Amino acid sequence: MASSKIRRPLSEIPSQMLSTISSITSLLQTLNPQHPNHPLNPNPSILNQFSPHPHFVTRVIQNQQNPYHALFFFNWASNSNPNPNNYSHSHFSYIAITNLLISRNLFSLATELLDSHNKLSDFMVGKLIKAHGDLGHIRWALHLFDRVRGKYSGRCLFSYNAILGVLVRGD
Incomplete structure (x- = not known):
């Protein structure tokens, strides 16, 4: 399947990228993605220190246990505000988020996401x-x-x- 092409063994991923993935995953776990502006949440702009990059966006999504954290990150990564490199999601990013949402039986959410992005x-x-x-x-x-x-x-x-x-x- 296509997802096997994007999932390299951890030993083949540069340590700096692993560190970035780990940092982003830790930050996402502190957020309530369904209410990102809740006063008890840290400011979601803390993610702005990271510049979205196609190689790790897919990995971060795949590493999320909570599909709402993954969806929050997916939406953040393509947001035009913190996006200095004009990042846009690859086909593999869409596969990763769709696979995660489907695996959690969030079919409507997956369909709406794909439909809204014309994917x-x-x-x-x-x-x-x-x-x-x-x-x-x-x-x-x-x-x-x-x-x-x-x-x-x-x-x-x-x-x-x-x-x-x-x-x-x-x-």
């Missing part, structure tokens, strides 16, 4: 279809399939494969 591609919908199917949500899987099939005029190989797998397992 609800055949590949990503295929992931969502499979995840819904794995939980027995066949109607939702079919709904997503119909949505992507209409959007791509039937040219949706990943979604076709995913829905076929769901229907075969659901029998």
